[in-house]
Amino acid sequence: MAAPAPQQARLSTTCHCKAVRLTFPPLREPANECLCSVCRRYGALWAYYTPDEVQIEGAATEAYVWGKKTLSFNRCKTCGCMTHYTIVGDTEPRVAVNCRMLERDEYERLESEQSDGD
Numbered sequence: 001m002a003a004p005a006p007q008q009a010r011l012s013t014t015c016h017c018k019a020v021r022l023t024f025p026p027l028r029e030p031a032n033e034c035l036c037s038v039c040r041r042y043g044a045l046w047a048y049y050t051p052d053e054v055q056i057e058g059a060a061t062e063a064y065v066w067g068k069k070t071l072s073f074n075r076c077k078t079c080g081c082m083t084h085y086t087i088v089g090d091t092e093p094r095v096a097v098n099c100r101m102l103e104r105d106e107y108e109r110l111e112s113e114q115s116d117g118d
Contacts (some may be wrong), residue, residue: 003027010025011023011024011025013103014064015079015083015084015101016058016079017078017079018058019058019059019079020057020059020081021056021057022056023055024049024054024055025111025116027111030110030111030113031045031110033046033114034046034116034117035115035116036117037117039117040041040051041084042098046054046097048050048096049094049096050095051094052094053095056084056095060073060077061076061083062076063075069088070088070089070091072088073085074106077114081098081101083097083101099112
């Protein structure tokens with residue numbers, strides 16, 4: 001009988017009050033500090049995944065959708081932390097995890113880059 005394949009390490013992050021937890025694979029590329037009109041105000045640092053790669057647990061989140069209504073920004077209803085966003089509709093299934101929710105030691109090890117978000 002073959003040995004089971006080793007399970008890939010996963011990262012886990014929570015909102016401030018720990019009501020929402022996201023678990024996801026290690027980053028494959030530098031996290032993105034998007035400077036669009038919304039993301040720069042949130043101070044978010046995004047890592048991108050397919051929906052099946054991210055497990056979202058805990059309390060239900062509250063969504064903010066604006067403009068062309070293509071992104072759903074999700075925050076904890078209790079503490080207000082922006083935890084992730086999803087794509088609205090079928091155009092490009094994606095979950096973007098806000099890496100600023102990681103514990104400080106994990107966050108400080110991340111590589112990141114900026115984009116204008118336009």
